[in-house]
Amino acid sequence: MQEKSVTRLLLLLVMFCISNYAISQPPRGPLVISPQIHPDKKVTFRYQAPSAKEVKFSAQFEKAPVAMIKDTAGIWSVTVGPVKPDIYPYNFVVDGISVMDPANVAFFPNERFKASLVDIPGETPLIHAMRDVPHGSVTYEYYPSVSGTTGSLVVYTPPGYDKDASKKYPVFYLISGTTDTEETWFKVGRTNVILDNLIAEGKAKPMIVVMPYGNVEARIAAQKGGPKPADPMGRESEEAITRAKTFEADLMQNVLPYIEKNYRTINNKDNRAIGGFSRGGGQTLRTAFSNMDKFSWVCCYSAYLSPKEMESSYKPIYENASRTNQQLKLFWISVGTDDFLYKSTVEFMDFLKAKNVNYKSLVTDGGHTWMNTKVYLTQTAQLLFK
Amino acid sequence: MQEKSVTRLLLLLVMFCISNYAISQPPRGPLVISPQIHPDKKVTFRYQAPSAKEVKFSAQFEKAPVAMIKDTAGIWSVTVGPVKPDIYPYNFVVDGISVMDPANVAFFPNERFKASLVDIPGETPLIHAMRDVPHGSVTYEYYPSVSGTTGSLVVYTPPGYDKDASKKYPVFYLISGTTDTEETWFKVGRTNVILDNLIAEGKAKPMIVVMPYGNVEARIAAQKGGPKPADPMGRESEEAITRAKTFEADLMQNVLPYIEKNYRTINNKDNRAIGGFSRGGGQTLRTAFSNMDKFSWVCCYSAYLSPKEMESSYKPIYENASRTNQQLKLFWISVGTDDFLYKSTVEFMDFLKAKNVNYKSLVTDGGHTWMNTKVYLTQTAQLLFK
Numbered sequence: 001m002q003e004k005s006v007t008r009l010l011l012l013l014v015m016f017c018i019s020n021y022a023i024s025q026p027p028r029g030p031l032v033i034s035p036q037i038h039p040d041k042k043v044t045f046r047y048q049a050p051s052a053k054e055v056k057f058s059a060q061f062e063k064a065p066v067a068m069i070k071d072t073a074g075i076w077s078v079t080v081g082p083v084k085p086d087i088y089p090y091n092f093v094v095d096g097i098s099v100m101d102p103a104n105v106a107f108f109p110n111e112r113f114k115a116s117l118v119d120i121p122g123e124t125p126l127i128h129a130m131r132d133v134p135h136g137s138v139t140y141e142y143y144p145s146v147s148g149t150t151g152s153l154v155v156y157t158p159p160g161y162d163k164d165a166s167k168k169y170p171v172f173y174l175i176s177g178t179t180d181t182e183e184t185w186f187k188v189g190r191t192n193v194i195l196d197n198l199i200a201e202g203k204a205k206p207m208i209v210v211m212p213y214g215n216v217e218a219r220i221a222a223q224k225g226g227p228k229p230a231d232p233m234g235r236e237s238e239e240a241i242t243r244a245k246t247f248e249a250d251l252m253q254n255v256l257p258y259i260e261k262n263y264r265t266i267n268n269k270d271n272r273a274i275g276g277f278s279r280g281g282g283q284t285l286r287t288a289f290s291n292m293d294k295f296s297w298v299c300c301y302s303a304y305l306s307p308k309e310m311e312s313s314y315k316p317i318y319e320n321a322s323r324t325n326q327q328l329k330l331f332w333i334s335v336g337t338d339d340f341l342y343k344s345t346v347e348f349m350d351f352l353k354a355k356n357v358n359y360k361s362l363v364t365d366g367g368h369t370w371m372n373t374k375v376y377l378t379q380t381a382q383l384l385f386k
Numbered sequence: 387m388q389e390k391s392v393t394r395l396l397l398l399l400v401m402f403c404i405s406n407y408a409i410s411q412p413p414r415g416p417l418v419i420s421p422q423i424h425p426d427k428k429v430t431f432r433y434q435a436p437s438a439k440e441v442k443f444s445a446q447f448e449k450a451p452v453a454m455i456k457d458t459a460g461i462w463s464v465t466v467g468p469v470k471p472d473i474y475p476y477n478f479v480v481d482g483i484s485v486m487d488p489a490n491v492a493f494f495p496n497e498r499f500k501a502s503l504v505d506i507p508g509e510t511p512l513i514h515a516m517r518d519v520p521h522g523s524v525t526y527e528y529y530p531s532v533s534g535t536t537g538s539l540v541v542y543t544p545p546g547y548d549k550d551a552s553k554k555y556p557v558f559y560l561i562s563g564t565t566d567t568e569e570t571w572f573k574v575g576r577t578n579v580i581l582d583n584l585i586a587e588g589k590a591k592p593m594i595v596v597m598p599y600g601n602v603e604a605r606i607a608a609q610k611g612g613p614k615p616a617d618p619m620g621r622e623s624e625e626a627i628t629r630a631k632t633f634e635a636d637l638m639q640n641v642l643p644y645i646e647k648n649y650r651t652i653n654n655k656d657n658r659a660i661g662g663f664s665r666g667g668g669q670t671l672r673t674a675f676s677n678m679d680k681f682s683w684v685c686c687y688s689a690y691l692s693p694k695e696m697e698s699s700y701k702p703i704y705e706n707a708s709r710t711n712q713q714l715k716l717f718w719i720s721v722g723t724d725d726f727l728y729k730s731t732v733e734f735m736d737f738l739k740a741k742n743v744n745y746k747s748l749v750t751d752g753g754h755t756w757m758n759t760k761v762y763l764t765q766t767a768q769l770l771f772k
Binding site: 031033037049051052094095096097098099100103105107109110111112113114130132135137138139140141142143148150162165181188192204222223228230262 | 417480
């Protein structure tokens with residue numbers, strides 16, 4: 001007991017020192033270890049909040065928030081699992097307030113929510129795990145975008161890209177979801193690591209992956225000082241379609257020329273792929289269907305177009321299905337059975353089937369999540385440019 | 387009144403729709419506009435928390451947290467300022483809990499605290515403001531680091547780097563502070579934008595800037611599954627010095643060779659600079675003083691070494707001051723008068739002066755902040771490699 005008290009006193013002293021260490025910086029918390037992943041795949045999460053009344057743990061692998069318990073030092077903790085190896089977003093809910101884990105650097109880039117990420121390793125390394133293989137690079141690029149704004153792109157180049165200045169590569173344009181940013185495919189989707197691993201295993205062709213920001217209107221507003229536009233309600237609303245057109249125009253008129261000027265790309269449709277998750281999947285379909293001379297590979301993850309929109313905007317796609325089938329080397333649609341877009345996506349696939357438009361589909365367990373999105377990327381990356 | 391009620395009802399309906407939009411994603415808040423920067427440099431911050439009892443706004447331009455006021459929709463807000471144009475970290479304090487602004491994508495990468503960033507533009511664009519000039523790129527690199535771990539670097543290449551494959555560049559190794567990450571110089575320091583602007587104005591030489599992660603021990607622990615090491619107490623403690631040595635070894639034995647192999651660098655001391663903020667400033671001094679044949683340009687921002695450490699470890703630096711003065715083309719020390727390291731830094735400068743070691747110093751207002759750090763980077767970048 002005596003010894004314990006001394007330890008506690010020392011701990012408090014250390015905490016006091018740390019919190020006073022950098023006077024002018026935002027306050028640092030004490031050194032809390034969170035998350036702590038145990039060998040049996042259980043995970044302990046900790047959050048320091050001595051005066052909070054209730055702290056819960058919320059994660060995409062839990063059906064409902066889980067109560068955390070406070071120790072005498074004011075640190076709340078909970079051990080959950082074993083958890084199926086994967087990367088999951090999570091939060092603490094502190095007296096009803098959602099907060100990121102201050103002790104964890106890994107975060108989910110998003111316009112509207114803040115979540116931390118926990119990466120539970122598999123017994124054999126998962127496809128998104130950093131392995132001892134040659135690594136590509138991830139580059140943030142700034143390009144002249146619509147309305148005189150500066151756009152940003154995240155660009156993956158495969159291992160060896162800088163070694164042979166004569167080699168050219170195919171390009172995969174990969175778009176993230178509603179309220180995601182151009183960083184989400186990198187930081188949450190781990191596109192670079194997945195591609196590094198697939199390329200090392202000889203399963204994917206070396207390719208450039210270009211990750212644009214999907215919410216072009218928000219960027220224009222931010223740079224022009226206008227009001228921030230709300231997300232349009234409904235994927236088929238007129239506003240959603242107008243905004244998809246703005247994105248498409250930016251992608252085709254600004255992003256493609258920028259990439260093809262500044263990277264060693266093979267500039268024909270058989271060496272261009274387009275794909276996306278959620279809103280990015282809708283943007284993918286709309287852009288591809290309007291630019292059938294530009295892309296031979298189309299990957300739609302957890303998204304769809306309604307038969308109504310197909311009829312009003314993309315009749316040539318299904319009226320001349322045999323031409324479409326010839327034009328597209330891959331038309332991929334995947335969705336999880338728990339996805340809130342599952343029914344609409346099945347309806348979309350049924351529509352295509354009835355019209356004899358070929359597509360490959362992968363229906364998985366799970367919902368509208370980045371866990372599933374990583375699976376879809378992993379599957380499709382192995383098919384592209386072959 | 388009637389109309390107002392309808393508007394409110396509609397707003398609530400919209401909020402309800404948005405929050406139920408993506409079932410399996412982390413919960414999104416309603417569309418709250420925050421921060422909103424007004425033309426007179428006042429700024430409105432908003433945070434939605436209907437059941438919170440007290441919400442305060444905390445920022446590096448406020449001496450103390452400011453109370454926010456809740457409206458009938460449960461959105462807390464405060465308008466502050468006018469605020470001197472700059473980038474500032476800020477937080478909401480919700481019933482005593484520090485949270486980032488969920489409505490704001492801009493964040494401060496850090497191991498131990500979570501802060502959002504507000505960028506208040508100047509009447510004439512500040513040096514860190516994205517302007518219509520040629521832009522360089524920022525690349526995330528993965529390199530073989532100490533103890534079989536994979537390290538990460540953020541690398542700025544100047545505009546035109548990819549245009550002329552015969553041109554080689556000088557390199558500035560730039561290290562961030564305690565609990566910062568390899569992203570902090572990019573996301574908070576805006577190194578790339580500052581360099582783009584200085585280069586466009588002809589004020590800085592085109593250069594490569596390499597931003598490593600300063601906390602090598604934490605990376606080893608994370609990748610090897612060991613316990614996360616606490617920050618050593620005190621900048622002059624034995625542990626702090628041991629850890630600086632680990633960083634130095636990684637920089638010299640792994641980072642430099644990786645960069646010089648993979649980028650078009652000019653590989654001599656007159657074309658290598660090293661600099662850093664806070665802990666990174668200490669790492670800069672220690673690395674430079676141990677490798678005087680490798681760096682001719684040394685930039686120390688808000689940091690120092692104690693006379694005691696100078697005497698025990700770096701005697702040759704001041705015992706042969708004329709050689710040191712000849713070896714270093716720039717030895718820069720800057721600090722703010724409110725910095726908690728101000729006194730120690732002045733003591734360090736006095737020590738150097740007494741020993742006839744030449745240095746340039748810039749003492750500014752302000753504290754141990756990234757606002758000051760950007761000023762120091764801007765000043766020194768104009769001196770390097772000239």
